[in-house]
Amino acid sequence: GDSVTxxxxxxxxxxxxxxxxxxxxxxxxxxxxxxxxxxxxxGLQLLLKATKADDKGSNKGFxxxxxxxxxxxxxxxxxxxxxxxxxxxxxxxxxxxxxSTLTFGKxxxxxxxx
Amino acid sequence: DTAVxxxxxxxxxxxxxxxxxxxxxxxxxxxMYWYKQDSKKFLKIMFSYNNKELIINETVPNRFxxxxxxxxxxxxxxxxxxxxxxxxxxxxxxxxxxGGETQYFGPGTRLLVL
Numbered sequence: 001g002d003s004v005t006x007x008x009x010x011x012x013x014x015x016x017x018x019x020x021x022x023x024x025x026x027x028x029x030x031x032x033x034x035x036x037x038x039x040x041x042x043g044l045q046l047l048l049k050a051t052k053a054d055d056k057g058s059n060k061g062f063x064x065x066x067x068x069x070x071x072x073x074x075x076x077x078x079x080x081x082x083x084x085x086x087x088x089x090x091x092x093x094x095x096x097x098x099x100s101t102l103t104f105g106k107x108x109x110x111x112x113x114x
Numbered sequence: 115d116t117a118v119x120x121x122x123x124x125x126x127x128x129x130x131x132x133x134x135x136x137x138x139x140x141x142x143x144x145x146m147y148w149y150k151q152d153s154k155k156f157l158k159i160m161f162s163y164n165n166k167e168l169i170i171n172e173t174v175p176n177r178f179x180x181x182x183x184x185x186x187x188x189x190x191x192x193x194x195x196x197x198x199x200x201x202x203x204x205x206x207x208x209x210x211x212x213g214g215e216t217q218y219f220g221p222g223t224r225l226l227v228l
Contacts, residue, residue: 044206101172
């Protein structure tokens with residue numbers, strides 16, 4: 001079945017540091033890929049997405065590129081802020097299944113200190 | 115206006131009780147979902163409805179019964195609550211069932227079974 005693997009957290013960074021959160025996936029066909037963010041005590045918000053190979057999703061300074069050859073969708077940000085502290089989820093939807101439910105990774109907690 | 119809303123936000127109850135969680139979306143979407151987030155933050159699909167019809171039931175115990183009175187509402191009723199049901203339950207919606215569509219999440223219902 002489909003699966004998503006993310007790096008274990010927490011990731012602890014100082015403000016203005018460079019961020020990378022690794023994400024790889026296993027799926028048949030051509031899934032769509034997503035990054036969701038969950039701030040403390042809140043629900044999930046879509047951060048960015050990419051629906052086909054080599055697409056780059058970007059939002060709020062975050063970027064991720066759909067790499068089919070390495071089955072990866074790593075999240076990057078050039079300069080993190082304290083307000084970026086949250087849990088980040090990589091996810092996919094596999095249209096081969098006929099339905100559009102999200103398969104999530106286990107989440108990576110990011111802690112940014114001033 | 116809140117796009118996807120859930121009530122209640124917190125629910126504390128005793129083992130063996132029956133409880134319901136309500137979800138409403140005002141986005142005009144056709145498809146709604148219930149996800150469960152366990153204590154380790156892992157998210158997993160439980161149910162999906164499209165135009166009031168159940169399309170996905172992911173091996174959830176039959177103590178859990180979703181009901182969709184109309185496209186804008188998807189409620190979750192849980193009978194004979196068990197300790198292991200303690201989790202955060204998220205409702206989500208999307209325009210349809212094609213793969214690249216964004217799912218919009220509610221704020222979550224934090225259920226604690228004592």
